Amino acid sequence: MNTRVTDTPSHPLTALGWNSSVAAAFDSVSHASEHLLVPGRVSAARRGGSVVNLPEEVPADHSPAVLKAARRDPTLAPCTGDWVAVRRSGDAWLVEAVLERSGTLVRQGIAKDSHDQVLAAGVDHVLICEAADQGPNMGRLERFLSLVRTGGATPVVAVTKAELAGDRLPEVVELVRSVSPGVDLHVVSAHTGEGLPELAERLRPGSTWVLLGTSGAGKSSLVNAIAGGDLMDTGEVRGDKRGRHTTTHRQLLLLPGGAIVLDIPGVRRIDVPGDTEGVDRTFSDVTDLAERCRFRDCAHESEPGCAVRAAVDEGELDLRRLERWNRLRREAERNRSRGDVRLRAERIRHWKNADRPGLRVLRTRRPAWRCRR
Ligand SMILES: Nc1nc2c(ncn2[C@@H]2O[C@H](COP(=O)(O)OP(=O)(O)OP(=O)(O)O)[C@@H](O)[C@H]2O)c(=O)[nH]1
Numbered sequence: 257m258n259t260r261v262t263d264t265p266s267h268p269l270t271a272l273g274w275n276s277s278v279a280a281a282f283d284s285v286s287h288a289s290e291h292l293l294v295p296g297r298v299s300a301a302r303r304g305g306s307v308v309n310l311p312e313e314v315p316a317d318h319s320p321a322v323l324k325a326a327r328r329d330p331t332l333a334p335c336t337g338d339w340v341a342v343r344r345s346g347d348a349w350l351v352e353a354v355l356e357r358s359g360t361l362v363r364q365g366i367a368k369d370s371h372d373q374v375l376a377a378g379v380d381h382v383l384i385c386e387a388a389d390q391g392p393n394m395g396r397l398e399r400f401l402s403l404v405r406t407g408g409a410t411p412v413v414a415v416t417k418a419e420l421a422g423d424r425l426p427e428v429v430e431l432v433r434s435v436s437p438g439v440d441l442h443v444v445s446a447h448t449g450e451g452l453p454e455l456a457e458r459l460r461p462g463s464t465w466v467l468l469g470t471s472g473a474g475k476s477s478l479v480n481a482i483a484g485g486d487l488m489d490t491g492e493v494r495g496d497k498r499g500r501h502t503t504t505h506r507q508l509l510l511l512p513g514g515a516i517v518l519d520i521p522g523v524r525r526i527d528v529p530g531d532t533e534g535v536d537r538t539f540s541d542v543t544d545l546a547e548r549c550r551f552r553d554c555a556h557e558s559e560p561g562c563a564v565r566a567a568v569d570e571g572e573l574d575l576r577r578l579e580r581w582n583r584l585r586r587e588a589e590r591n592r593s594r595g596d597v598r599l600r601a602e603r604i605r606h607w608k609n610a611d612r613p614g615l616r617v618l619r620t621r622r623p624a625w626r627c628r629r
């Protein structure tokens with residue numbers, strides 16, 4: 257008799273990126289809860305509720321615990337791509353918990369007391385798109401790369417609209433390569449189809465992607481060309497952006513090849529988060545040189561035995577890249593200390609508002625203590 261080997265039945269959420277680490281995160285939340293919880297993935301989030309894939313899409317309110325946490329720290333509110341634990345409550349669904357995150361894309365809060373904003377979570381790869389006919393803008397690429405690395409996702413770069421660069425294409429690609437050492441680079445055109453099969457190959461089933469780039473860089477056209485349909489609105493259709501990211505806009509898209517794309521609102525201003533490590537990993541060519549400086553605390557200015565300066569003098573390292581590294585590091589340090597100040601202020605506010613039973617006991621006992629005197 258022939259025995260047929262059947263595939264292990266996959267989890268219903270596999271198509272949405274479900275994997276063993278998400279399963280472990282769900283299990284620990286589920287075991288600690290008194291409710292019957294089911295896992296889901298957020299495809300759109302608003303202030304008080306989310307659209308959650310179970311895998312069928314349901315609207316779900318945020319539970320009081322989730323709302324309370326988000327009031328204290330808005331980065332804890334569910335966001336697009338988050339894995340969540342939900343439960344039934346009468347006819348409605350409630351998001352009970354946001355599972356531990358991996359791979360986030362965070363917009364730095366720039367005002368003194370403003371919070372960071374998590375634009376997407378559960379992100380494996382970020383495709384940074386730079387249009388071939390407009391630059392490239394090296395500083396912007398370095399910022400995007402630092403931002404992605406800080407959030408823990410893997411950056412991949414696409415030089416888009418390749419056919420528009422004409423003879424300049426090799427030069428553009430070389431410039432992009434020079435600021436993204438060790439990063440996968442794809443040269444693509446949504447219009448001619450150049451480079452699309454190779455990129456599509458990289459978009460593995462179940463992996464989650466975000467496309468990052470300035471408005472008009474060709475992100476939506478690229479997704480549509482790979483999907484072979486109109487998955488995302490492009491410049492021609494959209495006209496203006498109003499209403500694009502309204503409450504009903506689904507931001508979790510499934511490509512026919514099985515990858516997941518999170519369509520996040522455009523990132524206009526790119527502040528590097530308070531993390532110098534993300535910056536340093538982006539400038540690995542410079543930090544590799546810095547390790548060879550004679551002094552460990554070398555500032556790479558005029559110290560003797562500075563390997564970084566020597567590389568600049570010998571034309572191996574572009575002075576402007578060194579200056580941009582210094583500028584981004586300083587900015588990351590400033591943003592870190594700003595974050596620290598905000599955290600301290602929050603802790604104090606929390607302490608002042610907290611219901612402190614110990615204090616109540618003290619207050620009620622005081623008169624008795626006075627009597628005895
Ligand atoms: N020639 C050429 N034009 C392209 C290509 N890809 C996109 N475009 C055009 O560039 C314009 C912007 O493309 P979109 O795909 O809407 O750009 P986007 O990055 O999604 O823009 P936002 O959604 O505003 O962030 C559109 O007019 C596209 O037709 C390409 O490969 N070649």
Ligand SMILES: [Zn+2]
Nearest residue numbers: 549554556562
């Ligand atoms: Zn040095």
